[in-house]
Amino acid sequence: MAIKAIAVDLDGTLLNSSKQVSARSCNALLRAHQLGLKLIVATARPPRAVEMLLPEALKRISAYIYYNGAMINCSHSQFTYHQAIDSTLSARILSFIMQEPNADISIEVADQWFTISEFDASVVQAVGGEPILKSLEEMQTVSPSKIIAAGLNNWRGLVEQFGDEVNVLVTDQGQLVQIAHLQVSKELALQRLCDVYSIGLDEVIVFGDDTNDIGLFEACGHAVAMGNAIPELKQLADEVTASNDEDGVAIVVERLTAALAHS
CATH class of the missing domain: 3.40.50.1000 (HAD superfamily/HAD-like)
Incomplete structure (x- = not known):
């Protein structure tokens, strides 16, 4: 062909x-x-x-x-x-990830980047654009294109709990977890x-x-x-x-x- x-x-x-x-x-x-x-x-x-x-x-x-x-x-x-993740499902996932105190969480919503805490300059430069700081409660009301979690120790637990509802992709030797709609x-x-x-x-x-x-x-x-x-x-x-x-x-x-x- x-x-x-x-x-x-x-x-x-x-x-x-x-x-x-x-x-x-x-x-x-x-x-x-x-x-x-x-x-x-x-x-x-x-x-x-x-x-x-x-x-x-x-x-x-x-x-x-x-x-x-x-x-x-x-x-x-x-x-x-x-194709975004439904806000109700996203809220459950964010709550699960927040159980880990050292996890860095951010979400992408149609080319806008929202974070709970500030990232250092090198991360901002790598991702592109300045992140918009939001509370967990605010982030749980939107439907994200993608959820990103770094430094997540229990990523296997995340896959086990939500793997049937979303697409969980683990890259960079387990250091980066990217979550998207199941389809x-x-x-x-x-x-x-x-x-x-x-x-x-x-x-x-x-x-x-x-x-x-x-x-x-x-x-x-x-x-x-x-x-x-x-x-x-x-x-x-x-x-x-x-x-x-x-x-x-x-x-x-x-x-x-x-x-x-x-x-």
């Missing part, structure tokens, strides 16, 4: 360790777009962070999957999607975009490095794990490329575009 779209994760994949997209990777993706391939950025990050991190040239041609699939935006097709995932979001484009998931090449890319690797036609990817992802991959600091995405995309140009 011919490849018609590229789905790429950001952190640990398209972004290098300096949180930048190299000129080589940017040019490779631009060339792929010139040859007719769709470009889909699929990330856990919010829109404002993606806006801050991507080069202008890529922003103009990309469709976006944010919050691991809770939000989708494709301006070229006038397609948008947002939210990168692969479900990608399926929605593919339906808009009238292409199949088997016509998508995907690049990733972490747990939240597993579903994409299982669903897409060709899966490429970064050299720095977790072992589980490498086992699922059709191929393993170089690391995110060695232009791993560009290496494969250049090979793909060379084949397309001569076909």
Whole structure:
């Protein structure tokens, strides 16, 4: 099956360790777009962070999957999607997490970032934008796109209690817990975009490095794990490329575009 779209994760994949997209990777993706391939950025990050991190040239041609699939935006097709967690369920989850005194909690609500306590400057810079301080009671009244908990010791208990009601994603060796609506995932979001484009998931090449890319690797036609990817992802991959600091995405995309140009 011919490849018609590229789905790429950001952190640990398209972004290098300096949180930048190299000129080589940017040019490779631009060339792929010139040859007719769709470009889909699929990330856990919010829109404002993606806006801050991507080069202008890529922003103009990309469709976006944010919050691991809770939000989708494709301006070229006038397609948008947002699936939030019900406020009643979110309130129960927040109360559970608050039982741990050292847990840092924040929620994302359609590109607004709410926190119970202040984060240090490095976290603010990484996430993008200034957080809005809210009390627990205030946060329990809204329907979040995503709940984020860091420093959560009992994340297994959280999965056990709420795993049937929400999608609980544990990344960064258990240091970061991301909670979304039960029907939210990168692969479900990608399926929605593919339906808009009238292409199949088997016509998508995907690049990733972490747990939240597993579903994409299982669903897409060709899966490429970064050299720095977790072992589980490498086992699922059709191929393993170089690391995110060695232009791993560009290496494969250049090979793909060379084949397309001569076909």
